[in-house]
Amino acid sequence: MASMDKILAAYKERVALHETGTSPFAKGIAWIENKLVPLHEARIPILDQGFWHSDLAYDAPAVWNGRFFRLDDHIDRLDASCDKILLKSPLPRDEMKRILCDMVSKTGLRDAQAVIIVTRGLTDVRGWDPRKLVNNLYMFVKPYGWLMQPENHYAGGSAMVARTVHRIPPGAIDPTVKNLQWGDLIRSVLEAQDCGATYPFLTDQEGNLTEGPGFNIHLVQDGVIYTPDRGVLQGITRRSVFDLCKANGVEIRVDVVPVDMVYQCEEIFLSSTAGGILPITKLDGAPVRDGNPGPITMKVWDAYWEMHDDAAYNFQIEYTSP
Numbered sequence: 331m332a333s334m335d336k337i338l339a340a341y342k343e344r345v346a347l348h349e350t351g352t353s354p355f356a357k358g359i360a361w362i363e364n365k366l367v368p369l370h371e372a373r374i375p376i377l378d379q380g381f382w383h384s385d386l387a388y389d390a391p392a393v394w395n396g397r398f399f400r401l402d403d404h405i406d407r408l409d410a411s412c413d414k415i416l417l418k419s420p421l422p423r424d425e426m427k428r429i430l431c432d433m434v435s436k437t438g439l440r441d442a443q444a445v446i447i448v449t450r451g452l453t454d455v456r457g458w459d460p461r462k463l464v465n466n467l468y469m470f471v472k473p474y475g476w477l478m479q480p481e482n483h484y485a486g487g488s489a490m491v492a493r494t495v496h497r498i499p500p501g502a503i504d505p506t507v508k509n510l511q512w513g514d515l516i517r518s519v520l521e522a523q524d525c526g527a528t529y530p531f532l533t534d535q536e537g538n539l540t541e542g543p544g545f546n547i548h549l550v551q552d553g554v555i556y557t558p559d560r561g562v563l564q565g566i567t568r569r570s571v572f573d574l575c576k577a578n579g580v581e582i583r584v585d586v587v588p589v590d591m592v593y594q595c596e597e598i599f600l601s602s603t604a605g606g607i608l609p610i611t612k613l614d615g616a617p618v619r620d621g622n623p624g625p626i627t628m629k630v631w632d633a634y635w636e637m638h639d640d641a642a643y644n645f646q647i648e649y650t651s652p
């Protein structure tokens with residue numbers, strides 16, 4: 331737990347220091363129609379198809395300790411999402427990156443989440459033909475978000491397999507397009523709350539494990555990590571898990587994962603840009619093995635945060651605001 335203590339204590343110190351700052355954007359900033367506004371004052375036009383029909387693609391890279399982590403990988407995924415549903419970002423990549431860095435700098439946040447949303451655009455501009463609308467871009471930066479509060483990483487979180495809802499089939503909505511059509515995921519959150527759990531796991535119509543609201547799922551069995559190959563977003567944190575497994579000689583298999591495996595495996599962890607590697611120690615109300623985060627989960631946890639010091643995955647943001 332030494333690495334966890336160190337990483338989370340340093341994060342808390344940075345947050346405490348940020349709270350003494352005076353930037354008008356300290357709580358977040360948004361870029362809407364070419365203007366920067368404090369996040370909580372940001373408004374989107376009601377006729378935007380992104381709002382009206384969730385006709386959009388988005389991505390959400392993180393800043394950790396003053397450095398963007400895997401920003402180009404997130405923008406690559408955003409571009410791929412846009413390509414699949416015939417959207418195009420109105421800004422070229424370099425300009426988008428420049429504005430994002432400027433936004434983070436203006437907030438002074440050392441740990442942040444950036445959100446980049448490309449929508450189909452306004453319906454009243456040229457009517458209903460999706461191919462004819464002018465695509466819009468919205469961006470905002472907010473304090474770093476945790477799917478599992480940092481203090482809960484020690485004991486791990488409580489998950490359940492959703493029974494009342496399946497993940498929407500890829501033939502209906504392609505889960506590799508990062509999207510905000512969260513009807514199934516929200517239903518699963520409500521079901522989990524009814525059962526006293528925090529993290530719902532969704533299955534597909536064939537009884538295979540998929541993912542949950544904001545995270546990919548990983549199971550450890552006989553020293554091998556398994557993660558579903560279908561019905562899921564290709565998470566950037568999951569990709570970090572692939573990279574660090576390769577570097578550390580841990581075997582990982584991306585495959586069909588029958589849901590039964592969650593009850594047989596030795597360890598479970600989630601991956602998400604919102605908090606990294608999240609240990610799961612309770613499933614359907616019962617402890618996972620001895621009820622503590624397992625050794626492979628902790629090895630992945632440590633290696634994931636070590637990657638944040640590796641220049642291959644990061645670049646420093648120049649801050650103008652203290």
Ligand code: PLP
Pocket residue numbers: 390541542543544545546562563564565566567568601602603604
């Ligand atoms: N799956 C879904 C449905 C998500 O929304 C997310 C992140 O928001 C993830 C998985 C994890 O992806 P990443 O590691 O890129 O944050």
